[in-house]
Each structure stands twice: as C-alpha cells, then as structure tokens.
Amino acid sequence: MFGSLRSRLIALLLMLGGMAVGVGWLMILLLRQSESAQLGQATVEAEQACQAIASSYRFYSNGWSGPTAGLADPTLQRSLAGVASVALLRYRGMAGGLWQEQAGILADASPFTLTAAERQHLADLSAATLAEARSLSDSFSADGATVLVAACPLSGPIPDLAAWTLTRLTFAEGSGQRQLKLGLGLLLLAMLAATLLLGRLTWQWSRHVARVERDLGASASHDLPTLALTGERELDQVLTALNQAGQRLAQARSEAQRLTTQVHASERLAVLGRVAAGVAHEIRNPLAAMRLKAENALVGDSGRQQRALDAILLQVTRLDSLLRRLLDLTQPLQLQPTTVELPAFCREVLAGHEDQAVQRGIHLTARVAVEQGYFDRDALGRALDNLLLNALQAAPAASEIRLDASRRGDWLVLAVEDAGQGPPAELRAQLFEPFVTGRPEGTGLGLALVRETARAHGGEARLIEPSVPTRFEILLPCQPC
Template identity: 45%
Template sequence: MLRSLRGRLIVLLALLVCAALASGMLMVGLFHQSAAAQLAQAATENSRACDAIASAYRQYSVTHPRLVDTTNYTALSEQLNTMLERSLRERPTVQGGIWRDTTGSLAYAFPTYVGAVKRTTPPDGELPRIRAINAAAVGGDHTVSQHYGSQSQTLLLAACPLPGPIPNLTAWTMRWTLNFPSRSYHQLMAGLGVLLATVLAAAVLLTHLTMTWSRHVSQIEAALNTHDLAELPVLPATRERELDRIVLALNEAGGRLSAARRRADTLARQMATAERLAAIGRVAAGVAHEIRNPIAAMRLKAESAVAAGPERQPQALQVILGQIERLDALVRRLLSITEHDEPQRERVRIGPFLDASIAQHVDLAGAKRLTIRHSGDLDEARFDPNQVQRALDNLVLNAIEAAPPGTAIEISARHTAEAAVFSVLDQGAGPPAQILDHLFEPFVTGRPDGTGLGLSIVREVAEAHGGFAQLVPTPQGTLFEIVLPWPKS
C-alpha cells in the first residue's frame, strides 16, 4: 500500500486524524488538570479562611475571657459577626460562620456577596452539609474539608474547632467554584474548534488530492493501454504541476519514439532494398556463371567444327545440343522458383508417397552403395504431392551427393500438433559454414558443380504451403526439414 501515492496519502490522512485526536485529548486532559488545580487551590483558600476565623477567635477569646458566662447571645452574635466580617473581607466568594453543636449557627457573614440585599443567615439548602461538617470537626484538632460536585460547579466546605471558653464551638467556611472557568472553557472550545476545522480542511484537501491524482493516473494508464507502444498518444495536461511534468516527459518521449520509428522504418526499407539488390546480384552472378560455361563450350565446338570441315560438324552439333538442353533445364528450374504456383492440396497417403519418392533414386543411390529408407508416424496429410515430391527430390539428391559410401539416408514423416514434418537425414558433413546464412537463396551452393537452386526450390514449396524449410543442427549428420502446417480447411 505504501508503494503507491494514493496509499501514502491515505496513511498521511490517518496519521493526521490520529495526531488531531491525540492533540484534542491532550488539550482536554490539560484543561481538566488545570480545573483540578484550580479546585485544589480554591479548597486550600477556603481552609485558610477557616483557619483565619479560628485565629481571630483565639484573639477574641483572650480579650473576652468571660464569654462562657455570657447569656446575651444577641450581643455575642453581633461581636462574632464583626469578627467574621474582618476575617472574610479580603477573601472573595467565601462565606462562613460560627457553629455550636447544640445551638446551631451563632454567627454568619458573607462580606463579598454582590447581591442587592445583604445575606445574614446561612443558605437553607446547604444547612444539612454545614451541620454535618461542623459535627465532624467538633472535638478535633485539625480542619475538616469536604466538597460536593455538580455538573457545572463544586461546593467547598471547611470546618475547624474553636478552643476557648465556649465548648463545642466550630468555625466553618464555604464557597462555590466553577468546574470549568468560563474563560478557560471558551478557550478550550475555541482551540478544539480550530483543531477540528484544520483536520476537516486537511482531510478534504487530501481526499481531493488523492481522488484527483488517482483519476489522472487512471486516465493516463487507460490512454497508454489503448495505444500501441510504437504510437504513444499525446496526453492532455492535468493542471497538476508535478504530474504535468511526467505528462510532458511522456509526450516528448512519444515524439522521439515516433521519430525513431520513422527512421527505423526508413532504414528497414533501405536494408530490404539493399538485401533485394544483393540477392538479385547473387542471382544474376549465378545465372551468368551457369550460362557462361555452356555458351563457352558451344562456341569452342562451333569454332572447331568450322575449322575442321564438314566431317566434324555432326559431332559438334551433338555437343551444342547437349549444352542447349543444359541451358533449358536451368531456365526451367529458375521458372519453378519464380512462378509461385498455388499448391493444389489433396489428401495423400504418406507410405505410398514416400515409396514412390525413394524408387526414383534407388539406382543413383545404389551406384554409391547408399541405402534409402523411410520412417515416421504420419499416415495421411493434405498437400500438393507434385510440389512436395519436387522438394523431397532435391533434398534426396543433395543427400546422395553428400553422404559417404556405405551409409544410409533416412526420410521421415511425422506429425506435431500444428504441422506435418518431412525430413531427410544423411551422414555427410553438411553445408560449409560460410554459406549457412544464405543457404536457401538461389545459386548458393557448396559444390563446384552445383547450381544452388535445389534448396531454394525446397524453400519456395514450403512457403507456398504456409510453412518453412530449415537446417536442423544434429550430431548424427545433416538434417533438413520441411514443415507444412495443417490446412485450416
């Protein structure tokens, strides 16, 4: 997946979302930690307010040692209220009072209350909690703290014992604190909103980029797949700078490839023309060589007959007629190469066909103490028997010329899934290496007395049937094959 651009963009998008989630969780965690720290600080300040009341009461009890004998609780309450006012005046949002276990609230003060009417009694709704925390602090030697949370704010309570002339006396303080300070909360929400908007914008951008690049790459791939490699299409611009550089490079490469292909076609035509001219030259040289010798012999005999008189002329004419017959045979063989007669296919039984082919060469082979036999698993095939007979005759004649005395010539007919294969194997040394590249061209021969037309006739017959002729390398001698594909109908 990471090997493709689309896969990398998807992974990048996933990493971005994970990073955003981690950042959001970190921001929320830090906010909650900050809120917890503020709550702890508020609780500490509330406990210190209670300690401040206890310290003020100790000083008050020193200056009023006969509080225990006082029966006028109204005057006592006013004095304690004054003490509470002084103790809580510099402590915003903190309210508190003096509590006696058997009597209840003896004094209450909320000096920083911002309401229109001054509060003089503890909140009724919180009296059970105030009573409970004061009961927990009676008789103790340390401040007792408690907090009660709701969804939006937390109630902080603290109570501390007041040792002195009045028994079972405690001081208490109370304050409300917001769980999420409005400013910090709004900052958090703003930060999370910006983070969410950034992630969404990046996700939209990456998704658009991924889809755009995927679409352009698919279009380029489709355009390249529908055209031949030699004819690369001109790709349109994608308006993506990096991708257009690739498109431009492909278009330039296509132009260079087209120019190179045109040059290659021109060179191929020139080479084909040169090869044809070279082949024509070899054919012309071969024809000239083959014709020159009979003409020279006829001229020599004619000159001798003219010089010797009438008694030598009949003998000279016989020689001249022989040379004319030689020239006529040469012309007929040339015509068999150039006429390209369409094969007249017919169903042929292979055994009798090969027997007839061998019978024509038994005497010539016997003169060299050679044996000719045939083998193979081909029983029947469709081809032109006259043309294939002529091709096999040329291969057998070449084998008789090349095979050492006392050896055998093997004619084989076998079938494959796609063709019928005729082969002629002899024990000779084979054609010279210097003519192997032009072995089946006219007038190419390795024998001084050969015309070089036999193998060219074999090739023409094979190609007329849609097949080919070939020399097959073998350590057993020389093996020529004629491969004739099965006809479609």
C-alpha cells in the same frame, strides 16, 4: 520501503494526520490537567477556609455557654455570620457559614445568593461530615460551572454544628497556559492545513498520473501519443520531454521505414539479378547442347540423328523441370492442409529414396516422436524430398541419414540429418535463396522451395549451426494454420 510517489505521499499524509490527532489529544490532556490543578487548588483553599471558620468559631465560643434564645434567634445568626465573615476575609469570592443538623444553614456569609442545588449539596455534605466526624469536600457541575463545597465538624456549646465553604470555579487560565495552548493550537492548525494541502496534492497527482497512464494505454499506434500538460511544473517537464521523445521516435521510425523500403527494394533487385543470372546460366547450357546436337544431326546418318533427338529431348525435359520449379517459387502455394499420420508419412517419404540410398550403401532411418501433424501432405513431401536429395548427395558412403519428427513447444519439427560436411561457410547466409548452391551440377532451387513451403504453412526452414551431423529443420505450427 514504498515503491511509488503516490504511496510516499499517502504515507506522509497519514503521518501528518496522526501527528495532528496527537497534538489535539495533547491539548485535551493539557486542558484537563489545567482544570484538575485548579480544582485541586480550589479544594485546598475551600478546606483552609473551612478550618479558618472553625478557628474563628472556637475563639468566639470560648467561655460561652451557648444560646439562650434558641437557634432561630436573629441576633445569634447575625453574630455567627459575622464570625464566618471575619474568617473569610482572606478568601476572595468564597462563600461560607455554619450548618446545624436541626436548623439547617445557621449562618450565611456568602457574597452571592446560593441556589437550591447548592443548598442541597451543602446540607448533604455537612450531614456526612457530622456523621463521619471529619472534614469532607465535594464538587458538582451546575449551569456550566463547577461548584466546590467543603465542610468540617465544629465542637462547642452548639451541638451537631459544622462549618461550610462554597466556591464557584470558572477555571481561569494563567498567561503561561494561555501561551502554551495558543502555540499548540497554532501548531494543530498548521498541521491540519499541511494535511489538507498534502491530501489535495496527492489526489491531484494521482489523477494526473492516472490520466497519463490512460492516454498511453489508449494509443493504438506504435508511436507515443502527444500527452496534454497538467499544470504541475515538475510533471509537465517530464511530459514535455516524453512528447519530444515521442516526436523523435516517430521521426526515427519514419526514417527507418524509408530505409527498410530501400533495403527491401535493393534486396529484391539483387534477388532478381541472381535469379536472372541463374536462369540464364541454367538455360544456356541446355541450349548450347541442343544446338550442338542439332548441328551434328544435320550432317549425320539416321542413327546419329535419332541419338541427337534423344539428347535434345533430355535437355528439353531438364528445361521444363527448371521452369516448373521456378514457377513454384514465383506463384503462391495453394495449400490443402489435413491431419497426417506422421509415422506412415515418414516411411512413405523415405521409401521414395531407398533405391538411390542402397546404391551408395546409405542407411535411411526415421525417428518419429509425434503421432499426427496438420499440413499439406504433398507440399511438405516435396520439401522433404529436396532435403533428402541434398543429404544423399552430401553424405559419405555407408553412413546414415535420419528423418526426425518431434515437437518443440508449439512447433512440429521435421528434420533431416546426415553425416556430411554441410554447405560451405560462405554460402550459409544465402543458403535458402534461389540459385545459391555449392555443387556445379545443382540448380539452387531445392532449398528455396523448402523455405517457401515452410513459410506458406506459417513456419520456417533453417540450418542448425553449429551442428554435427548436418541438420536441416522445417518448423510448422502444431495448430491448424
């Protein structure tokens, strides 16, 4: 569900926070329920105490015709207070008495002094009781305590008389409630501590991971940087292993670079050996022919000497062409790329080989799917000439050779296709190396020049394998080099 350690820690942190809120809310509900239960019990006791005063008053007034000295008589008020006191003996801490509509509080058997607010609430509730002719109870807060008042109407010789009770609640908790609240409080503290600890852990890990990610991203080399430890045991084990892997990678890279240098040196020596052998082979034959002709000319007549000189000049021309091609390979090409119209360029390249193609009955065609290219016109023309010469030598009579220009992604592809068998399989791995050829009369420099021309343009030359017909491709970047 979650993709990273950070997201898992955050999810766990949110769960712990939610549980802590739930436990806190449970404690609030428990406290409220405890207060409600105590208030309900106190209400029942206050109403029972009020009924007890009513019963005591009925017993007191049985057969009594009422006060003769009026309601303000101190003796009457003390007698009525005694009636209330007797009724409240069972109710510890309960205040009570009698209230008359004209006289107000007629009797007070309270163990404490009533406040003005309590007297006012008592009078209002007693008046409401007489008006509704039924028992009533009410509560209100005063000075941080809850005051509960109950009143019930009385019948007897004194009209408009009501009994009242009043108690002050401090919501004392029982031992079971205290233990439950203590347990919930400890659980809440533990969850809050776990939430804080997990939050700190999440923050630290996020900071460490961000630093490691920053250090890895800031490294400009190909080797892994040495990462500083964080102090977190598990994370440091990973970082230590990563540092060791980086050291091994650096050592392996250094060893690979050393071996690559040796391989390149070996390859250069091998290429140099092949070039030297090829040059020696290519020069030996013309030199031997020129020597033979020169020896014959020394002992022959003027006509024979003229023919010998012509043959010698032909071999000198061959050597000069070989040396120029060798120089083209050894010296970097000085390119002058321009925008070239490909249809006209392809027609021009094919036109230079029409005579040879006609002699063998070969049909030259072009398929141009791109209008323009950006390259050195002369250098690429010579490269395509080499590919077409190879195709003309390899293609069977009365076949077709096609010059293809197309675009493949960001590359311009110039290809030559012929119906020949292609180069021998054993030569294909070194086909573009100098002096690698499958024809006894070939120099093996044409394809090497093709590859160097393509690379000078930022591209590559290759033989498509397997391919029927045989297809050589030159890939050039479509944008200017």
